[in-house]
Amino acid sequence: MGNVLSTNLLTKKYKKHFAVNGVNMNIEQGDIYGFVGENGSGKTTVIRLITGLIYPYSGDFKLFGVDNNSKGIGKARSRVGAIVESPSIYMNMSAYDNLKMQCALLGVKNEDKILNVLNDVGLGHLYGEKKHASDFSLGMRQRLGIAMALLGDPELLILDEPMNGLDPAGIVEIRELILKLNHERNITFLISSHILTELSLVATKYGIISKGKIIKEITAEQLHNECTKTTLICADDIEQLYKVVTEVLPQNKIEITEKGVKIIGDINYNFVLSAIINAGIQILNVQYSETSFEEYYLKVIGGANND
Amino acid sequence: MTELLKIDLRRVLKDKLLIVVGILAATFALITPILYVVLFGSQDMMDDPMIANLITAKSQFFQNFSMGNNLGLIAPVLLAIVLCKDFSFGTVRNKIIAGKSRTSIYLSLFTVCSVTLIAAMLLSSFLTLGVSLIFFDYQPTDFTGSDFVYFLVSLALEILVLIFMAALLSWLCAVAKNVGTVIVLYVAISFGLVMIGSITQVVIGLFDMLGGSETVLKIVQFVDRINIGNFAVYIGMGTEYSVKDILYLTISPAFGILFFTTLGLLKFNKRDLK
Incomplete structure (x- = not known):
């Protein structure tokens, strides 16, 4: 199994406050990495650092073996799909238009994929629908965000609190989708959540973060033994x-x-x-x-x- | 970069605010010449050479580009709202995660801002020209033997000013954290430049009447000539350009474009994004 992501003493400092302090984490290919921590523990900051939205104060990371300071990081990042904090969608456009924009951004020529990803996330009925994303429920936006992240056939899918705003049926659907994508397409996942029981139904490995530090990395098997x-x-x-x-x-x-x-x-x-x-x-x-x-x-x- | 340009242009074209820009362009094109007829249409007024110079179809066309005037002020403000949506919706994150460099994201934003601004202003100005021709003469200018050359040179100079405005707007979008700040800063800078232009014009007029220090006059004249907010006084107003005029009218916006684009790129490449 190849190493998808490894961080080395990754640190982010805002003025005098360390949002993330010396984080070391490892994600192997095929892992479903459950990233657990209380609100404000630094989960989203780590995700932002990995996705290149913010820059580290110190430390570094390797994404698909590419160092974050090297020129190839952009190409490595194109193998990632992500939802950071909230889905990044154009509120004044329909689901179809949003996905079409994403196709143009990722250079995806085959627009049949739009219907496929919409079906994958249970939004197939929105294909060709003109309703704007601003009129969608939080759960629908979340699903649309996942659909957009899936368009580029990512090898690593980063989902920041993906169950937020989803109803129980939606949670089950997204959980099943995660497991399906992991099993069928061998997509590696980094999922942050504070709904631990939900995470425990999918994750194969956990990273527990508190006050900006990873305090425990544990496999699902080890956790099972600890919690049994x-x-x-x-x-x-x-x-x-x-x-x-x-x-x-x-x-x-x-x-x-x-x-x-x-x-x-x-x-x-x-x-x-x-x-x-x-x-x-x-x-x-x-x-x-x-x-x-x-x-x-x-x-x-x-x-x-x-x- | 091509993908970025494609999606940035598509999102701007799909925005309903662009329709508002179109409606405003048509409205100003119709209203401005009529207002000039109402305000300055009397024979007494027309006898004043300064006013007579303003009331030609050609000067109406070029006046429309002024950054402190009608659409020249409103179009960039509306465009700022459209452009900043990439930050407020968080869709700029998709571009970074897709592996696009921050430099190409910024340059795409700047290019689309320039193209849209130029298109909106050209549409409005040509409509103004059409309506103005109903009321006023065109009054050709003999420049290097051709009014067409004069028109083209003036238009190129105005487009350079529009690109400067787009550079300023793009820089503000990259620096400010929300669209409100972008609008306030843009309007303040535009009005500031126009106000400085008015002050320097008055000071130069006073020097003409009352005399004074040659050095001070030269400084004021220099400020007046390099101030982009004052270019509406010089471009397309029927006076032939000297080489010095063209240098002033070219170097100043070109420097501004380079300055704000460099500043914007440096800031955007270091900025933490939400």
């Missing part, structure tokens, strides 16, 4: 308990603790508890706990803020 359900069974004979549990739950991760045995992941309680009782072990206590993505995020952010 755990069951702690306390018994009189912990060693015997461990032996029984490992026998009946060969797929689960099992750890011995001071009080008992900790089982990570989903289990069939009736089956496990029956096996323990049948082995003659006296169960003292059963504790179930589950860490959600939100809890994990708050824990990470809290830890970083305490440092």
